[in-house]
Amino acid sequence: MLRSLRGKRVRPGAVAVALAAAITVLTAGPGSHADDAAVTATVATTDDTVAAVEYDLGDEVFTDPQDWHGVSEVRAVVHYPRTIDGKLPVIVLLHGQQLPCYSPREEDWQWPCPPGVEPYPSHRGYDYLADALARDGFVVVAPSASGLNHHMGVAPQRARLVNRHLELLRQFTTTGDGPLAGHFTDVRTGEPVDADLRDRLDLNRVGTMGHSVAGEGVMYQAAEGNRGELPDGVRIRGAVSLASPGPSGFFDTLVKGAPFAVISTGCWSLGNESYFEKARGRSHTEGFLLRLVKGNHNFFNTEWTDGPEPSGGDDTTCPDTAGRPTPEQQQNLAVSYLRAFYAYALKGDRSALPVLTGHGQFPGVDTVTKSTKRR
Secondary structure (H helix, E strand, O other): OOEEEOOEEEOHHHHHHHHHHHOEEEOOOOOOOOOOOEEEOOOOOOOOOEEEEEEEOOOOOEEEOOOEEEEEOOEEEEEEEOOOOOOEEEEEEEOOOOOOEOOOOHHHOOOOOOOOOOEOOHHHHHHHHHHHHHHOOOEEEEEOOHHHHHOOOOHHHHHHHHHHHHHHHHHHHHHOOOOOOOOEEEOOOOOEOOOOOOOOEEEEEEEEEEEOOHHHHHHHHHOHHHHHHOOOOOOEEEEEEEOOOOOOOOOOOOOOOOOEEEEEEOOOEOOOHHHHHHHOOOOOOOEEEEEEOOOOOHHHOHHHHOOOOOOOOOOOOOOOOOOOOOHHHHHHHHHHHHHHHHHHHHHOOHHHHHHHHOOOOOOOOOEEEEEOOOO
16 A cells, blocks of 8 residues: 655555654653653564554445444454463554545545545554554554545444454454454565464453544443443443544443543644543543643644645644644653553553653643542
8 A cells, every 4th residue: 555755655554664763652661750761662563572464354344234324444453462471451543534545636535445546544543552552462453444434424333343343353362263364464564464363352351542533432332321232242441532522412422331531632622521521420430631732633643644635734723833742742642641541441550540640741742631530
């Protein structure tokens, strides 16, 4: 798959490796201060620590006959430790609304994409985050949702697309068979590979992250009122709304039975802070809020940061550039904060709490933190 970055034609995997080589991702332990230690991260395609594979079942294999008549792809990139001892928790990273096809021409924005036009690789924009989480002992799945975006799927469809991926992974990890069998390829070479995930996924410990409008999708999925839609054996133990416009008000998105986090961006929208406020006094577990005072919406996704207009690039609403974090600073923050959140939510690691509740944890980024519990 080819795309454009600063005038050069390169593969998305190469884009991710080049970006990761150029930025520093904070890798202090979950309970450490973010500036205690730092190393240069590499996207998991070339080393012996983390594997990165992709599966692709086609562009029109998902639909939601309940209340939506569009079609979407079932495609995802999976990062996981090459050495797995026992079963590992699973994290799903879902991107939000974006152009379905990688083209600045409106006539190309259809699904499936027209011949010669590639799908917008939005799901590859979290490779930097998936790699860091995989190194912490998680299996990280990043689905593509371009068809869903084209057909304007809303929160239930986004949740059910994630559920479809979780059901397929359940079948594969349980039996080694099912639709995913024989469909894994190496993200770097495109060659078929055997994904060693048989009996390796703990789907009773699933965490999710929804970026932009996908934030409502993962909150819908995690809400107790929608738990009956989850595949058998799947339990959502932590959900994150990242730079989301907030709830539409049409769906049950109140998360009461699992830890949740809201990351809002002051230079785009603080709308998703209402998830946090509505859960105060009603949630049985702890919720967290992190506000990036001058944060940007697109910068959490590397493919959107450098993507074509009209929807790519810097989408800030702040006219003053002073004090605004760079893409690298926002991505570093996402790595540090989400490593801590999933360590707490999926592994019960309370040493991660200072990162989730403390101030001044993220160098160069002005933030505000809150918790639904008094501390």
